[in-house]
Amino acid sequence: MDDAFVQAPEHRPVSPLAEATGVPVIDLSPLIAATPPSPAVLDALVAEVGAACREWGFFVAVGHGVPDATAVRAVDAGRAFFALPAVSKAAVRRTERAPLGYYDAEHTKNVKDWKEVFDIFPHELRPPAASVDGELVFMNKWPDDADLPGFREVLEEYAAAMEELAFKVLELIARSLNLRPDRLHGFFREKMTTYMRINRYPPCPRPDLALGLGRHKDSGALTILRQDDVVAGLDVRRRSGEWACVRPLPGSLVINVGDIIQVWSNDRYQSVEHRASVNQEQERFSIPYFFNPAMDTVVEPLPEMVSEERPSRYNAYGWGEFFCTRRRSNFRKLPVDNIQIDQLRKDKIGQE
Numbered sequence: 001m002d003d004a005f006v007q008a009p010e011h012r013p014v015s016p017l018a019e020a021t022g023v024p025v026i027d028l029s030p031l032i033a034a035t036p037p038s039p040a041v042l043d044a045l046v047a048e049v050g051a052a053c054r055e056w057g058f059f060v061a062v063g064h065g066v067p068d069a070t071a072v073r074a075v076d077a078g079r080a081f082f083a084l085p086a087v088s089k090a091a092v093r094r095t096e097r098a099p100l101g102y103y104d105a106e107h108t109k110n111v112k113d114w115k116e117v118f119d120i121f122p123h124e125l126r127p128p129a130a131s132v133d134g135e136l137v138f139m140n141k142w143p144d145d146a147d148l149p150g151f152r153e154v155l156e157e158y159a160a161a162m163e164e165l166a167f168k169v170l171e172l173i174a175r176s177l178n179l180r181p182d183r184l185h186g187f188f189r190e191k192m193t194t195y196m197r198i199n200r201y202p203p204c205p206r207p208d209l210a211l212g213l214g215r216h217k218d219s220g221a222l223t224i225l226r227q228d229d230v231v232a233g234l235d236v237r238r239r240s241g242e243w244a245c246v247r248p249l250p251g252s253l254v255i256n257v258g259d260i261i262q263v264w265s266n267d268r269y270q271s272v273e274h275r276a277s278v279n280q281e282q283e284r285f286s287i288p289y290f291f292n293p294a295m296d297t298v299v300e301p302l303p304e305m306v307s308e309e310r311p312s313r314y315n316a317y318g319w320g321e322f323f324c325t326r327r328r329s330n331f332r333k334l335p336v337d338n339i340q341i342d343q344l345r346k347d348k349i350g351q352e
């Protein structure tokens with residue numbers, strides 16, 4: 001196996017993984033019922049979501065209202081895309097300037113991931129007419145409709161369902177932090193940098209040495225992940241340092257808070273490390289939806305989350321620059337690791 005894929009010994013998959021995951025399973029069905037939930041039911045749901053974000057940074061959502069058929073069509077569309085001949089995939093390959101589309105050489109913490117991906121922006125960002133040199137172009141690259149009829153429509157339908165759910169979860173999170181229900185919505189109204197990805201992790205001859213996706217924290221606000229219904233692979237890092245496998249639960253969606261919610265909440269909620277393991281026998285598919293704010297968002301602890309007893313723990317940073325730097329660096333192996341959110345901490349605790 002190519003050395004580029006080999007993880008440092010301390011980050012190689014360990015076996016056996018923690019048996020029971022313990023990641024909370026939360027039933028969101030009160031949110032999608034024909035009649036709005038009673039205050040008591042809503043309060044109970046908000047408390048559950050708050051506890052999961054505080055203690056795990058992750059939860060598994062059921063009763064989320066996204067029709068299974070919509071998700072299954074999206075996974076099948078992904079499967080068909082990756083099965084296309086290399087030349088068709090190369091036609092929509094990501095470039096340094098236009099970082100959406102197909103890619104098979106992403107690195108996480110400078111080690112190559114055992115995967116191929118296809119990325120779209122559900123709301124494309126058209127470059128301004130007088131585009132600055134080097135500015136990234138977030139326009140989708142769709143495969144030829146003759147190769148893959150209906151591909152685009154299926155993914156757009158799935159992305160629309162994700163967006164609807166993302167705003168509902170955002171409201172639950174705002175409520176759980178004692179904020180106005182729509183307090184966070186404004187960050188996502190215009191020019192949002194939300195993107196959706198289809199991951200394919202091929203079978204790997206040395207799953208003990210490589211990872212489908214190296215350990216990382218999601219840098220955006222929220223991630224909603226449709227895992228493979230059958231093939232396990234998502235591992236979440238516990239405070240103990242142990243990796244726990246989030247076993248597939250058909251029809252569920254795995255939701256986690258990213259670095260931005262950690263910062264907005266001034267550390268009340270945590271963005272937790274996770275990774276994708278691979279195996280020798282079966283390919284695995286997953287579809288993360290990264291719900292990210294507008295390009296011009298300045299991320300810092302919300303004033304409501306800061307007090308004399310709990311001063312702001314982070315320096316403000318420009319999300320657009322952070323995001324674009326990441327997209328650029330994913331393009332190739334760098335001599336240093338990417339900037340991590342902990343480097344923006346005022347106290348630098350936990351800095352790697």
Ligand SMILES: O=C(O)CCC(=O)C(=O)O
Nearest residue numbers: 199233234275276286288
């Ligand atoms: O494929 C998975 O299970 C995890 C994907 C993920 O964490 C990511 O793409 O950021």
Ligand SMILES: [Fe+2]
Nearest residue numbers: 216217218274
């Ligand atoms: Fe992730």
